[in-house]
Amino acid sequence: MDGKNPQLKRHKDSFFAVLKHNTLFMYDSERQLDCKNIINVSYYDVSMYPEHLPDNEIFLKATSIKLTTKKSICADMALDKSFYLYCNIGVDKEDWFFVLQRSSKLESNSPGPQPQVVRDKAQFDQSALNRLKTLSSNDDKTEWLNVILGRIFLSVYKTQVVKDYFIKKLKKKVKKVKKPNFLSDIHIKSVNVGDGIPYITNPKLIELKQNGELSVELNVDYKGEFRAEIETEAMITVTRLRTIKVPLVLAVVLRGLAGKLLLRIKAPPTNRIWFGFYEMPKLDLLIDPIVSETQLKFSPIINAIESKIHEMIMDSIVLPNMDDTPFFVSFGKGGIY
Template identity: 30%
Template sequence: MPWLITILFTYVLGGLTFVPLVILSLWYFAPYVANDSDSLEQFTQELNEEEARKRGEPPGFKSFKAGEILEKEQSDVKAYFEGWIIVTREHYQFPQVDPELFKNYSNDNEISSAAGNGSNNSNNTSSFMKMFTKRNNNNNNNGNSSDGGDNGSGKDEDESTDPATLDTKQLRQVRKKNRFFGVLKHGNLFLYSDEEKKDVQHVIVLSHYLVALWPRNTRDGSLFSKKSSICLYYKNNSADPKSSQFILDQLLRSGSEDTTVVPPPGSYFVHTDLNHQREDWYFSLIRATSHPYIKTGTKKDLLEASIMAKPMHFKTADMIELIQTINSTEGQLSTKWFNAFVGRIFLGLYQTEEFKFFIKKKVEMRLNKIKTPGFLDDILITHIDVGHSAPFLTNPKFQSLNTEGETKIELNLLYQGGLSITLATKLFVFKREMDITLKIKLLKLHGDVVFLIKPPPSNRLWYSFSKMPEMKLDIQPVVSSRSMNYNVVTKIIQNKFEDAIKESLVLPFMDDFVLYPTDGEIFRGDCFKFRCSFSVRLKK
């Protein structure tokens, strides 16, 4: 019988069941590791800290964010910003102007003389102060109060007209009369007549206001155009749950197509000479209204800038790595600008859920093309970490461009960003089914990439590696909630990934990016002139 045992032993260990048996054995003797999302996240952080320690980096270096420290030093009453602004009680659509045009021009004497001394002479009162008076009287009639101002009852011709109907000349006059040098400090917005900052025209106490962009239904592409302005939304007693609910309802309703919603009496609108200055003022005002706050678990929390408008700072180590990389080699010289541009955009997005979802979809498309071993079920991505840097492209080489438009270039691609995905699947061993989780981290991908744009009507960018790239993976299986590392299993998985790259992303195989979507069209995947124009007519 010894010969029979020998045959069975050889068959079991040397046959097709060898890999599943190894996996089953390792699973049984492996230490327990929880596979819920929080534990996996903690497991990943511990691995990253261990790698950082091996590189000689101090504890916490990878997670340190210098921006968070600067934010604390520049928020609440510590926030400071200054510049020329236009402050009104109504929302106007002011076009951009060159600030140099105002260099030899100081605000009307009317503004400094009347607003500075609180005079109620209608002939010497600025448009801004008259608007304030009119709104303040309305507030008093409604039982409300504002920040203060003169008690006159002037009425300005420009303000008696619907702001949307004013012509260019009238808008210019409104801008001229309500242009101040604004200084943001001590949690207040001080409005001066000029840059010397000697006489204060008005002070707005920001603790009474919620900073928002107006109109609320403005599209993202127009948030800082002439169509919008910064609204200092007067929130009265937002500590009152009913008041907080009212503010939320109004802001949400004004974000829809309902254009009848207007800010409550006591609100202000802040405009700037240039669009990009409006963005600077908007974020500065938000910082000034961000103060230490303890969550209440109520809807009032949604109105707190310190919670709902908290910046998503990138990790300082990742920015340092980007700076070091683009200055590391001679090959970076020709594409330094491009890699800095792409890398900076990546660091602004890599912690957002939207970007993670985008990358997850792209990875899933590639995984669907991988043929899994017979003992594994379909693969599902349960978690993704997009890594700490974007790919770097260097050494561009022009290959061809012909009169038909076919274009071909080649670049060297290097990725060491540490993209990590957690895959879930099922393992089948001897009529038995077990859940398995695999953590796969892309440590390095390096090779020459060819980009090809074909002649019309092609609507996509084709790309592929000219030869099999260098690829390093770190695979750490977690089988049925038990941690497991074994060279045979990881080697099989790595070979599958390499085969997938070789069979889809190495010449003569190519993949593509769509440049022009054709969803819902009859003839797909192209840019036919008649079809495009015909589709536009149908949509109209």
């Protein structure tokens, strides 16, 4: 697995590797005349060895790709063998690692027990990629920045870590907003962060002071379909003397947001970026209340919830109010010391 670089020194157990579907062929040279070994990757779990390395050390020259026989295969075929595959070039090793992982999830062409096929959740949706390609066709000077940020987003937007981050953030915001009297406590049920990030245009440096304080303004335009499902109960008056509690599951979808944003990094020892809109951004909201799988068409409830969302935004990210995100962990100290 030394690739095609003729300058690399070949070791005694060095092979020219070719992966076809889920079968890894190991030849003595690029001519592929003498096959020294064949591995059915579907029978193996693929990991990096050693385990638990820092991210910046995973694909160093000394590390290897480990193929470990799947437990189900060990039991059914009495096959218990591990392979350690090395590659001299780190960037190539990452390619081999990912392609071998995908191959290990494919069905085997060989007779005998078939490994369970697992859908690769790391692959992003085609609609998300199409949205990113739309950004890359824009002639704006910030095209490169938007595409880089968008591509990084596509790598993480389905992860539970990202979803948990927004759930935690929303819970804190909801607690601070005074809810209408006819609604009980609001609980965040689930979050779907959508398939895009805000598009940045017209960035402008306002000032960079001698003490390091930085101010930048820019326009943001979001059309990523951020969706949050929330649970609550509504008190509905049936008669003058009788009210009922109606359980609600509300899908709140942010279809669009646009406005002019101020970014600030204060003088040291700050460890965070502050951001806030100059005025209330334009919102495109869809609020879809559902009761026992039946849509509830009750405009006062919808209007009240939409009003509270506007209030939450005004109180948190419209100047003079600003929200923040840290760019360095302070371990509770509030700054970099």
